[in-house]
Amino acid sequence: MAEPIRAEGGPARESGPAGAAQRRLECLRALERKILWLSTWTIHNANHERPSRDNLKVGGHQASSASLATLMTALYFDVLRPQDRVAVKPHASPVFHAIQYLLGHQSRERLADFRAFGGAQSYPSRTKDADDVDFSTGSVGLGVAMTTFASMAQDYVRLKGWATDDLPEGRMVALVGDAELDEGNVYEALYEGWKHDLRNVWWVIDYNRQSLDAVVTDHLFGQIDRMFDNYGWRVVTLKYGKRQQAAFARPGGTALRRWIDDCPNSLYSALVFQGGAAWRRQLLADIGEEAGVRELLDAHDDDALAALMTNLGGHDLEAVLEAFHGVTDDRPTCFIAYTIKGLGLPFAGHKDNHAGLMNPEQMASFRASHRIPEGAEWEPFAGLDTPPETLRDFLRQVPFAQVYPRRYRAATVPVPEALPVPSGESQSTQEGFGRILADLARDDGPLAAAIVTTSPDVTVSTNLGGWVNRRGIFDRRRREDVFRAQKVVSAQRWSQSPEGQHIELGIAENNLFTLLGALGLTHSLFGARVLPIGTLYDPFIQRGLDALNYACYQDARFMVVATPSGITLGPEGGAHQSISTPLIGMAQDGLASFEPAFVDELATILAWAFDYLQRAPDDPAPAPAVDRNWLRDRQGGSVYLRLSTRQIAQPRRSLSPAASDDIIAGGYWLRPPAAGAPLAIVYSGAIAPEALAAYEAVLEDVPEAGLLAVTSADRLNAGWHAAERARQTGGGSAGPPAHIGRLLAPLAPDAGLVTVTDGHPAALSWIGAVRGQPVQALGVEHFGQSGDLPDLYRRYRIDAEAILDACAAACLERLRGGTA
Ligand SMILES: Cc1ncc(C[n+]2csc(CCOP(=O)(O)OP(=O)(O)O)c2C)c(N)n1
Ligand SMILES: [Mg+2]
Numbered sequence: 001m002a003e004p005i006r007a008e009g010g011p012a013r014e015s016g017p018a019g020a021a022q023r024r025l026e027c028l029r030a031l032e033r034k035i036l037w038l039s040t041w042t043i044h045n046a047n048h049e050r051p052s053r054d055n056l057k058v059g060g061h062q063a064s065s066a067s068l069a070t071l072m073t074a075l076y077f078d079v080l081r082p083q084d085r086v087a088v089k090p091h092a093s094p095v096f097h098a099i100q101y102l103l104g105h106q107s108r109e110r111l112a113d114f115r116a117f118g119g120a121q122s123y124p125s126r127t128k129d130a131d132d133v134d135f136s137t138g139s140v141g142l143g144v145a146m147t148t149f150a151s152m153a154q155d156y157v158r159l160k161g162w163a164t165d166d167l168p169e170g171r172m173v174a175l176v177g178d179a180e181l182d183e184g185n186v187y188e189a190l191y192e193g194w195k196h197d198l199r200n201v202w203w204v205i206d207y208n209r210q211s212l213d214a215v216v217t218d219h220l221f222g223q224i225d226r227m228f229d230n231y232g233w234r235v236v237t238l239k240y241g242k243r244q245q246a247a248f249a250r251p252g253g254t255a256l257r258r259w260i261d262d263c264p265n266s267l268y269s270a271l272v273f274q275g276g277a278a279w280r281r282q283l284l285a286d287i288g289e290e291a292g293v294r295e296l297l298d299a300h301d302d303d304a305l306a307a308l309m310t311n312l313g314g315h316d317l318e319a320v321l322e323a324f325h326g327v328t329d330d331r332p333t334c335f336i337a338y339t340i341k342g343l344g345l346p347f348a349g350h351k352d353n354h355a356g357l358m359n360p361e362q363m364a365s366f367r368a369s370h371r372i373p374e375g376a377e378w379e380p381f382a383g384l385d386t387p388p389e390t391l392r393d394f395l396r397q398v399p400f401a402q403v404y405p406r407r408y409r410a411a412t413v414p415v416p417e418a419l420p421v422p423s424g425e426s427q428s429t430q431e432g433f434g435r436i437l438a439d440l441a442r443d444d445g446p447l448a449a450a451i452v453t454t455s456p457d458v459t460v461s462t463n464l465g466g467w468v469n470r471r472g473i474f475d476r477r478r479r480e481d482v483f484r485a486q487k488v489v490s491a492q493r494w495s496q497s498p499e500g501q502h503i504e505l506g507i508a509e510n511n512l513f514t515l516l517g518a519l520g521l522t523h524s525l526f527g528a529r530v531l532p533i534g535t536l537y538d539p540f541i542q543r544g545l546d547a548l549n550y551a552c553y554q555d556a557r558f559m560v561v562a563t564p565s566g567i568t569l570g571p572e573g574g575a576h577q578s579i580s581t582p583l584i585g586m587a588q589d590g591l592a593s594f595e596p597a598f599v600d601e602l603a604t605i606l607a608w609a610f611d612y613l614q615r616a617p618d619d620p621a622p623a624p625a626v627d628r629n630w631l632r633d634r635q636g637g638s639v640y641l642r643l644s645t646r647q648i649a650q651p652r653r654s655l656s657p658a659a660s661d662d663i664i665a666g667g668y669w670l671r672p673p674a675a676g677a678p679l680a681i682v683y684s685g686a687i688a689p690e691a692l693a694a695y696e697a698v699l700e701d702v703p704e705a706g707l708l709a710v711t712s713a714d715r716l717n718a719g720w721h722a723a724e725r726a727r728q729t730g731g732g733s734a735g736p737p738a739h740i741g742r743l744l745a746p747l748a749p750d751a752g753l754v755t756v757t758d759g760h761p762a763a764l765s766w767i768g769a770v771r772g773q774p775v776q777a778l779g780v781e782h783f784g785q786s787g788d789l790p791d792l793y794r795r796y797r798i799d800a801e802a803i804l805d806a807c808a809a810a811c812l813e814r815l816r817g818g819t820a
Contacts, residue, residue, distance in 0.1 A: 024078070027394040028317055030386040031102065032073040036344055037370045038098035038111070039065040041377050044363050046114045058115050060122070061091035063342030063353040067208045068092040068175060070315045071337055072099060075173070075204075077395075079324040082403035083170030085150060085525060087135040087143030089177045089206060090123040100131035101380070103401045108378045126554045132405050134525070135554065141183025142514065142550045144203060147172035148193040149511070149518035150525065151200045152503070155476055156452065157528035159498040164408050164527025169330075173202045179211030181224065185547065188508040194231045195506065197476060199330040207314065208341035209265040212354045218264050221336050228334040236323050238313030238337040245319075247308055252292025259287050260309075272310055272340050272349025276302025279309050310348070314339035408527030413450040415610040418660075419603045427650055429643040429686070430563040432599030434463030436606060437533075441470035447531070447610060452519055454503040455535045456512045460492060462535035462563055464502065469493045474500035509544030512536055513551050513560075520556030520638065523614075531613055532558040538565035538642055539578040552590030552638060557613040560591075563643040566758030567784040567792045568686045570646075577784030578642075582684070582763035585640050586714040592632070593714040595642040595757070596663075597688035598650055601711050602641070604660045609639040642759075644686035646789070665739040666716030671695060673706025676748045679810055682764055684710040684757040687798055691756055694803035702811065708743060713763045716740045720770055740770050750817060752776065752810025756798055774813055776806035 043060030052058070068089060076099045080086070088096045097120040100106035106120065110130060113119025121129050123138035135150070137143035151172040157163050180186065193201070205224065209216050221237065228235045240248070240257075248257045260268075271278050280297055287293050300308055313319045314337030327333050342348040345366065347356045358366060371383035381388040395401070422435035440448045452474070453464055475496035483490050494504075503519075505511050512534050518525075519532035541548065541562055551558065567577045585593025592612065596602045615636025651670075655663070662668035670692070673680055679702045683691035688709070695707040710716060716739060723738035737745075744751075744767075754776045755764035761779030768775030780796050793799035 023390075024394070025317065025321075026386055027391055028073055028077055028321075030381075030384040030391060031077055031394075032070055032317060033370065034102065034380065034384060035073050035095055035098050036066055036069040037372065037383070038101065038378075039069065039092075039094035040345065040358070040366065041372075042094045042098065042111050042114045042120070044358060045112060045377070046116065047357055048360060048363070050112075050116065059355060060094060060115065060357070061354065062094075062345055062358060063347060063356055064089070064091040064177070065093075065095045066343050066345050066348070067206050067314075067339045067341045068095055069344075070317055071204055071206065071320055071339070072096070072175065074317055074320045074324060075175075076103075076400055077398050078321060080173070080400040081168070081170065082400060082406055083168045084400070085134040085147070085170055085172050087137055087146050087172075087174045088124050088133075089175045089180070090137040090140060090143070091177070092175060092206075093120070093122060093124050096124050096133070097129075097131060102395060103398065103404075104395075105401075105404060106131040111378065132407070134406075136550070138553075139546050139550060140177060140180040141185045142547060144174040144176050144180055144183075144186050145189035145510070145514045145547075146518060146550075147174040147201050147203070148189040148198060149515040150521075151198060152193075152196055152515065153518040153522050153530075154200065154526060156474060156503070156519070157522050157526050157530065159476065160528070162526075162528035162530075164410075167408075167526060169200060171200050171202055173204065176203050176205045177211075178205055178207045178209060178216060178220070181205070181220075182211075185508075185510040185514070188510050189514065190227075190231050192506055192508065192511045193332065198332050201332040202327070202335065203333075204335045204337060206339050207336050208339040210269065210341045210351065210354070215266045215269050215351050224334070224336055232332070234327065234331050234333040236327065236333060236335045238316075238319055238323050238335060240313055240319070240338075241311030241316030242318050243308055243311040243316070247296065250292065250296055252290065252294070252296035255287045255290040255293050256283070256296060259283065266351070269341075269349040269351060272306075272343075273347065276300075276304075276306040279305050310340050310343055312338035312340060315343055407524050409616075410523035410527050410529035412614045413446050413529055413531065413610070415447055415607060415614075417607065419607045421600045421603045424599075425650060426647045427599050428563075428645050428647045429596055429599060429602050429641075430463050430645050431647070432602050433561055433563075433606075433641070433643055434466055436603055437464065438466030438470070441467045449501075450529055450531045451533060452501050452503065452530045453533045453535070454505060454512060454515055454519070456505045456509055456540075457507040458536055459502065459504060462537070462561065464535055465492055468502045471502060472497055472500035474498065474503050509536055509540045510547045511544075513544040513547035516558040516560070516638075517547070517551030517554060517556040520551060520558035520613075521554060523557075529614065531610055533561060534558060535561045535563075537576060538562035538581050539576055541578070541581050541584060541640075545584065548591075549588065552588060555590060556638065557636065558638050559609055559613065560638070560640045561643060562641065564645045565595075565642045566644070566686065567780055567796055567798075568644050568646045568758050568789065569784070570789055570792065571786050573786035574784040577780075578759070579780050579783070580760050581642060582713060582757065582759035585642060586717055586763060588640070590632075590637045591640050591714075592637055592712065593640040593642065594712045595685040595759075596711050597648065597683075597685055597709060600650070600653070600655055601663050601709075602643070604655060604663045605639075605641065605711065608660075608664050609641075612636050612639060642685065644758075646686045648686065648689050662739070663711045664715070665719065666712040666714070667708055667710040667740065667743055669706055669743065670709040671707035673746050673751075674704035675746050677704035677706055677746065678702060678748050678751050678814055679704075679807060680706040680708055680744075680747055680751060680753055681803060681807065682708040682710060682753055682755045682767055684713060684764060685759070687756060687758050687793070690793060690798065690800045690803060693800040694754075694807065697800065697804055698807045702807070705807075706747070710757075710764060713757075717766060720766075738770070740767060744771050744773070747771075747773070750774070750814060752807075752814050754778065754803055754806040754810055756803055756806075758798060774810065774817070776810050778802055778806055 617635035726735035761777035765777035
């Protein structure tokens with residue numbers, strides 16, 4: 001294990017442990033300098049050295065990167081261990097890539113292509129970067145919260161004994177911009193973490209007191225301090241660097257310290273920007289008369305004074321190392337590290353520096369100050385005093401880099417071809433889901449063992465009760481179910497233990513999706529496969545949408561099961577009735593969405609989904625017989641099921657393999673049309689009875705009509721786009737037709753389509769474009785309200801009568817089209 005560096009390390013060439021520590025510090029200082037150079041240069045190169053073809057700003061954050069150079073140097077080159085996982089502040093991405101470059105894990109080409117196609121990413125990306133990003137970041141606040149849930153996920157798999165052999169327990173570290181603390185999801189995570197007795201999490205706050213637009217409110221640290229303390233976290237404040245601490249011990253030092261403590265953030269930032277002479281003027285004016293101050297100031301020339309005043313804790317390697325190494329237990333810890341945004345750059349401290357880029361002249365003098373010869377910009381050790389061989393040796397021994405890459409694989413959990421379909425003449429898909437899971441809970445096979453469920457306080461109302469009763473709640477500590485112990489009758493048995501397989505969350509959908517993101521990455525982070533299922537109310541997907549997107553962006557694998565959905569909820573009313581979620585399901589990358597109407601469809605989808613969740617792009621398994629890779633079928637993804645609480649009559653049938661395939665591809669003819677049929681009704685989800693009733697009525701006039709069940713508008717649509725794309729790029733070869741194209745083939749070329757769903761009509765209306773057929777699209781476009789289904793379906797025009805009206809209009813239009 002590497003020696004921690006202590007401030008009291010002796011002179012540079014001293015032998016023995018103190019001397020070794022001093023030499024380490026020397027190396028770290030050199031690397032800190034190099035990191036600042038490389039991150040700054042990477043951004044400069046992208047903006048000024050690469051030819052532009054579109055005149056768009058390339059951008060990059062030189063000031064935000066400089067702010068973290070010291071802290072990240074200390075962490076990556078000294079403090080972190082391979083089992084630790086880090087969410088890097090999004091706009092410090094260049095620092096991360098520079099560190100990986102020095103460790104030999106990032107190429108010079110990708111750095112030179114920063115923000116270009118295929119190059120190092122603007123914001124660290126697990127899926128697009130090549131240099132072992134632990135957690136993607138970009139939408140501020142989410143990476144911070146991710147560390148909390150990753151720690152919980154780590155506990156989950158470790159307590160089950162599933163983590164990869166020899167992988168020690170790691171710390172989940174977030175490097176947090178201070179303005180990220182404005183994001184509410186951070187507090188949702190903090191609160192939830194406290195409830196779960198969180199551990200092994202570090203949040204390192206880059207307290208530069210600047211956001212994007214401005215300088216932040218004064219004395220925020222007091223609030224931060226109190227808040228973390230309140231949640232049981234340790235707070236370590238890194239305010240003063242070693243040089244400042246030494247100055248405080250000198251005559252005049254107490255006054256200087258008091259002045260620093262009282263100085264408003266804006267003034268401090270402005271003085272940082274103005275430099276030594278301005279510091280002197282201000283300090284003399286404010287405290288010049290106090291004993292020892294003038295002498296203290298006189299002992300520093302302007303440059304030395306500026307260096308002293310900017311020697312904040314977060315820029316002092318020794319202070320930083322001391323603080324990090326000072327924490328040896330697993331208590332969650334928040335480091336408030338005082339930093340300066342842009343330190344070492346010409347716009348340091350300027351309130352407008354967030355997107356600031358050095359101009360070529362400024363870069364020239366920065367280059368000179370770093371002693372980088374022209375052409376040696378990417379040289380890892382150019383311009384450093386420490387000999388390259390020493391640095392190379394040092395880098396070879398960096399503890400964090402001893403394992404690479406740090407991505408694991410986990411064996412695939414076998415999934416049965418089919419899951420039993422719960423019997424019952426009339427059922428809702430939500431009920432069916434609960435019963436399928438309750439059945440699985442009775443099973444002692446590997447599939448049931450790998451499932452972990454979670455829900456934000458809607459476990460019972462989304463029908464997970466049966467599963468939880470059997471499988472129990474996960475908790476690091478064993479806790480009895482008090483109601484049960486007291487013999488109070490309840491349908492819920494909620495004992496808590498490390499063996500439990502349900503993680504109960506408070507009502508915060510952001511937390512649900514962030515936890516699903518973390519659980520959905522355990523195969524890669526910890527080498528342990530779990531199959532996470534989160535349940536919530538469909539409308540509240542929107543409440544946590546960015547976190548859902550964030551989880552998908554990282555290619556986490558999970559299932560979201562949402563009920564109730566649409567106006568079909570009925571009496572409970574508008575605030576709980578979702579409209580746009582089908583469109584979210586279609587547009588969200590990495591998420592295959594389904595809206596089954598019947599429970600046998602649901603069972604088919606679930607069995608497929610458990611397998612789909614586990615697929616990987618580089619799986620050695622042969623490609624499926626029907627190669628639908630355009631649906632991500634080979635690389636897999638996450639799954640969203642939009643379910644309903646409405647009980648509907650179930651079809652008596654057993655699904656053939658071909659029928660199951662169609663359900664997965666997105667649709668099938670519930671009632672096939674006759675060849676050349678002039679009309680079809682296309683429906684999705686819980687309004688199946690209305691579609692069926694309308695279909696039966698329409699047969700009187702149009703006996704050839706068909707009734708198309710859409711189980712996944714998302715996959716039907718993706719398949720269509722992919723087939724079109726193949727045609728566009730195939731140079732004349734048609735390629736396989738899309739599933740929807742095949743389905744529509746029997747209809748007359750100008751057949752009218754009536755689409756209907758309890759959601760936004762655009763989810764299905766596109767089907768008309770597949771073969772250029774006119775569409776009458778029914779669906780819900782306006783907020784729902786309370787009512788029973790006949791009233792609501794009438795009001796929003798998705799009842800059988802409305803479908804029939806649309807069929808009549810479709811037929812009329814066809815006739816007009818034919819005679820026109
Ligand atoms: C959710 C979200 N909203 C807005 C932004 C745009 N944005 C990027 S950085 C930033 C301010 C960051 O300030 P801070 O976290 O203090 O970082 P610093 O640059 O000061 O280190 C904002 C508003 C974003 N990335 N994500
Ligand atoms: Mg900031």
